[in-house]
Amino acid sequence: MRVLTPHCLSEALDLLAGDATLTPVAGGTDLLVSWPHRPKDNLSLLDLSRLHAELAPMRMTDGHLELGALTTYWDVITYAPIAGEFPLLIDAARQVGAIQIQTRGTWAGNVANASPAADGVPVMIAYDAEVVLGSRRGRRTVPLCDYYTGYKQTRRAADELILAIRLPRQRRDVHWFHKVGARQAQAITKVGVAVVHGEAGWRVVANSVAPFVCRCRNMEAALESGLHPTGPEELRAIVVRDISPIDDLRSTADYRLNVLARLLYFAPFMPGPANA
Amino acid sequence: MSIGADIPRLDGAAKLLGTAAFVDDERIAGVLHGVTIRSPVARGRIRAIRFDPSIDWSQFTIVDHRDLPGPNQLRLIDVDMPVLAATEVRYKHEPIALIAHRSPRAVREALHAVHVDVDPLPPVFDPRTPLTPELIQYGADNVFKRIDIRKGDPAAVFASAAYVIEGEYVTGAQEHVYLETNGMLAFHADNRLVVRGSMQCPYYVLDALTHAFARPRDAFRVVQTPVGGGFGGKEDFPSLLAVHAALLAEKAGRPVKFVYDRQEDMAVTPKRHPARIRHRTAADRDGRLLAMEVSVLMDGGAYVTLSPVVLSRGTIHAAGPYRCEHIHIHGETRLTNSTPYGAFRGFGAPQTLFAIERHMDVIADRLGLDPAELRRRNLLKPGDTLATGQVFRDDTDLVALLDNALMHADYTKKKSEHAGFNAQHGYMRRGIGFACFQHGSGFTGAGETYLASEVWVEGLPDGRVEVQTAQTDMGQGTTTILAQIAADRLGVSTDAVCVAQPDTSRVPNSGPTVASRTAMVVGRLVEQACDDLAAQLGAFAAQGTASPGERIRDWHARRPGTTLRGRARYVKPDTIQWDEKHYRGDAYAGFAWAVHVAEVEVDLRTFATRVTDYVALQEIGRVVNPTLARGQVQGGVAQGIGWALYEKVALEDGAMKNAQMTNYIIPGCADLPPIRVFFDEQPSPYGPRGAKGIGELPIDGPAPAVINAVCRATRAVVREIPMTPEDLMELHSRQHGRH
The missing domain is CATH 3.30.365.10 (Aldehyde oxidase/xanthine dehydrogenase, molybdopterin binding domain)
Incomplete structure (x- = not known):
């Protein structure tokens, strides 16, 4: 195992440019799972812990909320300005692991790890987040909803580092998030969904129902067109076209699909008999 | 007057301060770390063990069945289980050989360089599988133990009964999840082999060592180090691990330590016996139980271990705390090629009590009676006899126990509140349920x-x-x-x-x-x-x-x-008589009695069940230490709720596949209700100042109480636990059509 510890961002990008096998590590909360059983001989880590001054800051600008790459869940939970405009970030952060994980785990790490069950990602996609990537070649931004290309596959090139995540500030009138785990806390999501409505329209984003966290565009379109469902089956028939859930140790494809439809049907923003 | 006082735990300070030394904390010079080479398949003939020549094996101590000084048998109830499989393996992960090395990392990596070649044989995974000759691995029919308990003449009653109610109930395996995984240390000192470790039964370990080494008792010294939880999981298994550690220590001439990590501990150690219980009950028009036929089938796993006595306790408790003059209980434990099932808190009784207490609610529904009223009409009264003919002599008033528990839980008021709530809410359903049960204190029978x-x-x-x-x-x-x-x-x-x-x-x-x-x-x-x-x-x-x-x-x-x-x-009191051959008489010197009441809320969006309130009232004789007793009850209830709603052992080739705490879900604090504990004290003539047993009783009631409440809330008829949200969704869609 090799650990490289750059002391500034520019050094980090140089190292990444020179070695395509480096794995950046921030909070380490994903990397350290099963650590004793993980083969380490060929593991090369890029330790980001000394880049705090450049990558941690979190700020609200006129147009955006910007989360630096080392911003933790706990930073967001305790940052008062977020509660009014981006409440789902706090909802989601509070449901990640336990407090120990929340204080170490980072939003950028959650994006980079690319788990289909990532709890921080659905709410960020629902807020139209963009990922700011940097490398020796320059900077670019990628919408988070287009960031994933397959299971654990992303648009980040080997020499790129996530520098920040930017969420546009907008008027939004619906913010709703529901995580279903096998217990109330310390659980990996079986099915989760974030719904936001604002100037940009409806956003419906689900996790643990596809190879990566995904927007449910058919459901969004149905909401835009003034859907008025009379039962959960009606939503099931729509959302089934947005997702591709599987059976695994944690749940079943059938459960994931049904529960997603039922959560949406009974959600407070959904028109129809459930909220009559 | 120290009995009845809240004396703080004598071991509490050392555990709080971290000074209690668990076996893995013991520092011993020159210790080697042991690991186990295991079977890759559920059943087969061992052809070869190949050691990859890329490793210098002279640096390792290696033990297989040929290194046993005595018979290759683990002495428990039977001696059918080998210490290390020699020619045939009967379950996936069965131990075949042991290796030890100074470096824990080197020995773990070396495991990957050992390959076991096994010619597969046909396995049995379901105890109901029809037997063909090649599947028989124990006795004539793979049956480890059969028990029949007979009272009166049930067959004659069924013909004329007003009601005959049948039901089948299924309970799953359960993993103990003690905080401290299994660990054992063996070394020579003062001309003896010393074994120190995490265990419930030092003398069982001693018996296993004397048998496998063919040496007298004084050749060994077995010491229990502080144990971080057992729940039965350290009753039978430590005997095997102790012999393993001792064999390596003997061959290496140096101390050897085994400490399983969580994954290995979950994958290879015994679990609660899965069971399938059928009830057929005759009742009259007033709801009095006239006759019961109960059949209990337990999956014993690959070797006998403690299965016969687990079945024994299970069958004896199978008729519940009810008066019934005509009973036939038939029990069997059969071999499968699964990891051997073993002791788990409750020891067979939670399985059969789940069945009878669910069945009583099913009977109440069939007869149109409130489940509490059905129980009131049938609970034992002084002079009545249990299934084995044991006379109920306790001063405990079981009807009063039931009524008190229902009063603490506000049962009647809650029932009507729930009816109103359920009629108006879109997706939340509330219900209240309960269970009446008993647990025999001490060893069964003789x-x-x-x-x-x-x-x-x-x-x-x-x-x-x-x-x-x-x-x-x-x-x-x-x-x-x-x-x-x-x-x-x-x-x-x-x-x-x-x-x-x-x-x-x-x-x-x-x-x-x-x-x-x-x-x-x-x-x-x-x-x-x-x-x-x-x-x-x-x-x-x-x-x-x-x-x-x-x-x-x-x-x-x-x-x-x-x-x-x-x-x-110990001298058997004259008042206690037991006929082992016919299963008649006083099965236990004393029973503890309890009524548990659970209130639940089921979310029909996610089919998740949350237990929102819990009342546990028990009569356990004199309470020796109220805080500790309350802790036993609350812990047992938490573990019982886990068994009912969360803990599903996923089996693949008969072995636990979800052997991680991320995927084997035990409830956390946020999932548990307030657990309100009440005691009724009726001194027993057989315990100190009238105390009876309490360790297992609390896990007998939660599963039926919670599931009865779920059935009241949703009108689903749940017959199987664990009942995960996925299971309830399936049941709901079967009983109500598409979602």
Whole structure:
């Protein structure tokens, strides 16, 4: 195992440019799972812990909320300005692991790890987040909803580092998030969904129902067109076209699909008999 | 008066401060780390064990079946299980060979360089599988044990009964998830093989060592280190791990330590027996139970281990706490090629009590009676007999116990509130359910007579007394209550009593720490040993004002260098009679009784069940230490809720596939309701100051109480646990059509 510890961002990008096998590590909360059983001989880590001054800051600008790459869940939970405009970030952060994980785990790490069950990602996609990537070649931004290309596959090139995540500030009138785990806390999501409505329209984003966290565009379109469902089956028939859930140790494809439809049907923003 | 007092746990400070040394904390010079080479398949013939030549194996100690000095048999109830498989394997992960090395990392990596070639044989995974000759691996028919309990003539009753109600109920395996995984250390000292480790039964371990090494008892010394939870999971399994560690230590001539990580511990150690129980019940128009036929089928796994006695306790409890004159209970435990199932808190009773208590609710629905009213009409009254013919002599008023529990839970009011709530809410459903049950204290039938447990209480030169038993404290408070019992009997403060660390070189065999026997059976022996000590000191009252401590010091002053020891040995009370052949008579000297009431809320969006309130009322005789007793109940309820709603052992080739805490879900604090504990105390003639057993009782009731509440809330008819949200969704869609 090799650990490289750059002391500034520019050094980090140089190292990444020179070695395509480096794995950046921030909070380490994903990397350290099963650590004793993980083969380490060929593991090369890029330790980001000394880049705090450049990558941690979190700020609200006129147009955006910007989360630096080392911003933790706990930073967001305790940052008062977020509660009014981006409440789902706090909802989601509070449901990640336990407090120990929340204080170490980072939003950028959650994006980079690319788990289909990532709890921080659905709410960020629902807020139209963009990922700011940097490398020796320059900077670019990628919408988070287009960031994933397959299971654990992303648009980040080997020499790129996530520098920040930017969420546009907008008027939004619906913010709703529901995580279903096998217990109330310390659980990996079986099915989760974030719904936001604002100037940009409806956003419906689900996790643990596809190879990566995904927007449910058919459901969004149905909401835009003034859907008025009379039962959960009606939503099931729509959302089934947005997702591709599987059976695994944690749940079943059938459960994931049904529960997603039922959560949406009974959600407070959904028109129809459930909220009559 | 230390009995009934909230004496803080004697072991509490050391555990809080982190100074208690668990087996993995023991530092020993030159220790080697042991690991196990295991079978890759559920059943087969071992063709070869290949050691990859890329590793210098001379640096390792390697043991296989040829290294056993004695028979290759693990001595438990039977001797069918090999210590290390020689020619045939019967379950996935069965131990085949052992290796040890100075470096824990090197030995773990070396495991990947050992390959076991096995020619597969056809396995059995379901005990209902029709047998063909090639599947038979035990006796004539793979049946480890058969039990029939008969009373009256049920067949004659069914023909004329107003109602006949049938039902089948299924319970799953359960993993113990003790905080401390299994661990064992073996080394030579003073010409003996010393084994120290995490265990419930030091003398079981000693028996297994003497058998596998073919050496006398004094060739070994077995010491229990502090145990971080057992729940039965350290009753049978530590015998195997101890022999493994001892074999490597013997061959290496150096100390050897085994500490399983969580994944290995979950994957390879025994679990609760899965069971399938069929009920057929005859009732009259008033809801009186006329006859019961019960059949209990347990999956025993690949070897006998403790299955016969688990089945025994299961069948004896299968008819519940009810009066019924015509009963036939048939039980079988059969072999499958799964990891051997073993002891788990409740020991067969939670399975059969889940079945009868679900079935009672099914009967109530069929007869149009409130489930509480059905129970009131059938609960045992003094003079009634249980299934084995044992006469119910307790002073416990079971109907009052039920009514008190329902009152604490506000049952009647909640029922009508729930009806209103459920009619108006879109997706939340509330319900309340309960279970009535009992648990026999101590070994079943003649078990205590065979054990002939012995207890010593020694007066020390400094005037204190030491209680010497093999009873192990695994967090449940044994040390503290035994000190309280001795202090109470001798009339001294608990500060003047110490409790010996279980060590077979210096404590007598007072039997295993299992079967809810410690407080009642061993506690009574502690009292008797105290009486013997007092008799040796002479009657206290006759010697003026000298305190017991002064008297003990005085005794030693007059007889320097000698031992002052009170002794007691179990003698079966004449009032208890048991016929092992026909399963008739007094199955237990005493039963503890309980009614648990659960209130639940089911979310029909996610089909998740949350237990929102819980009342546990039990009659356990005299409560020795209220805080510890409450802890036992709350822990048992949490574990029972886990078994009912969360804990699903996923099997692949008969072995646990979800052997990680991320995927085997135990409930956390946020999932648990307030657990409100109440005691009713009716002193038993057989326990110290009237105490009965409490360790297992609390896990017998939660599953039926919670599932009965779920059925009330959703109108689903749930017959199988664990009932995960996925299972409830399936059931809901089957019973109500598409979602």
